[in-house]
Amino acid sequence: MTERWHPDERLPVIARFEVRRRAYLAPDGSINRQLLAFASDTRLLVRLYRAMVLVRAFDMKAVALQRTGRLGTYAASLGQEAVSVGTASAMRNEDVLLPSYRDNAALIWRGVKLEEILLFWGGDERGNCFSGPVQDFPFCIPVGSQAPHAAGVAYAFKARKEPRVAVCLFGDGATSKGDLWEAMNFAGVHKLPVVFVATNNQWAISVPLRLQTASETLAQKAIAAGFIGEQVDGNDVVAMHAAAKDAIEAARNYQGPRFIEAVTYRLGDHTTADDAARYRSTTEVQARWKEEPIARLRSFLAGQVWSKTDEEQLSAECQQHIDAAVERYLVVKPRAPETMFDHLYAELPRAYAAQRRELEGND
């Protein structure tokens, strides 16, 4: 076994570090710690609940569209909805989100339309020209490569002395990449207003966390960069929201960057192109279903403000909302082929005008 503590106790200790863990709502919906004040605001909790239910239904629909040839490859967030929703709900409009490809719940919370998300995964760049948070970054597919952008965005905020925060979402796989480290290290040096949120869903496609790192937590990776890393029960949306709120507000006050490790589980396949049964057992997945975020919040709310009728009504509303979005998505015609040149540069260079004409003529 790898030694964790230096065997020579005569050497003086010059630094000690700690990682704290946050969890409020247990899988059965019971409170396992005194809830923060905001959590007694059931209106907020209901909003968080509705957002998670919507994205789960939306994901199911998106996967169905893919299976029937009406959508491209799609990455559902089944099981980890609380991370995206908890984080996005703690942001202000003027903050900037830098999401990874599985963070559709965060985009939806921030006002991106469902049909815009479908349009992107349906193979059309216009899906990224979304409404709502116009300064937010689009989904990042090369893992972790958006982390340096988050540092750059935060540097711009700092240069202009703005009380805004860059919030970067990524997965456990990204914590193995230099991109993330370089960004965190720089953010620490300059005390940038940026929050890094690792969605630790245990799997990077087929590679389990134990092959990703020997680190006891991902949260402790922040320690080396000189700021606070916290581990959160990522299936507890109350804890996620509270942790994100604390981190984002600290960053906004220029108290330094923060890192959140949200421990959750990817209940579905990596994408519609993946078959998770090839690399993990159904027993493992079934056990994890007991911890998923939606049921526990429903149990908690059911005791107070949430009735069966509310649930049925929400379900119908989501369906309606999604069906209408799908309809709007399906009628979008592909753009004219030659428009692939139109946003290459601010102005199309002379050298490529002929290529554009060629494409226009051939179609």
Next chain:
Amino acid sequence: MPEVTLVEAINLALARAMEDDPNVVVFGEDVGVNGGVFRATIGLQQRFGPERVFDTPLAELLISGLCVGMAAQGLKPVGEIQFMGFIYPCIDQLVNHASRLRNRTQGRLSCPMVLRSPYGSGIRAPEHHSESTEAMLAHIPGLRVVIPSSPERAYGLLLAAIRDPDPVVFLEPTRIYRAAKGEVEDNGEALPLDVAFVLREGRDVTLISWGAMVKETLAAAETLAAEGISAEVIDLATLKPYDEDTLLGSVAKTGRCVIVHEAARTGGFGAEIAALIAERGLTSLLAPVARVTGYDTVMPLPRLEQHYMPSVGRIATAGRKACRFS
């Protein structure tokens, strides 16, 4: 007008851009207090403060990634990669993000950034400090690749690159950083991008080059002139997107073309130009297009680098041969 070196012209352009636009920020390794290992950023931190001119940690990927985030937020980042040999961690950011942010968001976000880097051989530098891999960058759609070959063009093109609304990789030939001197008026006037410069007019053969090799190419034209061969010399200056019309126009006039570059031959940017002339200038050719380039070898360490680089003699020979062909 004062005479300055190429690296001094870079410094003048950076200072001018920072003076004109408060959004311009300059950063990289050792660019702050030290003023850059080549002194390209000397005095800028004292003048514009440590927030606008700063040293980054030793992390090249970070430098290019910061540029993307800052640019999307309306700053005008000018990042420096200390030597081109260390630019490769930035390729991911250039290919996957900088060059396509405008396109992938259909204009919602854009990436007006400049990534500067000294490049090329001939300064007897250690391993990894001498390569010319500009063709690799010029292959990336959505990017601009600009290379000056004189103080005047360094000043004017760098200003243009910083003012450009899209990402530019600006490669500075180290061999002529101090060897090239010229008069530069610090008047804030940019030179056009995407345009090749005809440095010497001629009738018999077109010599096309860029960066430090322009010096040898001009010298070869001089040699040829003494033999009665009139060579036209073109500095390509912007490799991506490049000025096809000026090249084709010149070859239509001379009927002969020699392309000179320091980079390895296979897949070098000369291949692109040769293909252009084959596609659209074939009927005016009186001789095969020739390339005088570095060899398809690993860039040798300083003891052999002189043998690797195209010499005045090799360029003149290629020009002569083209003229003798017909």
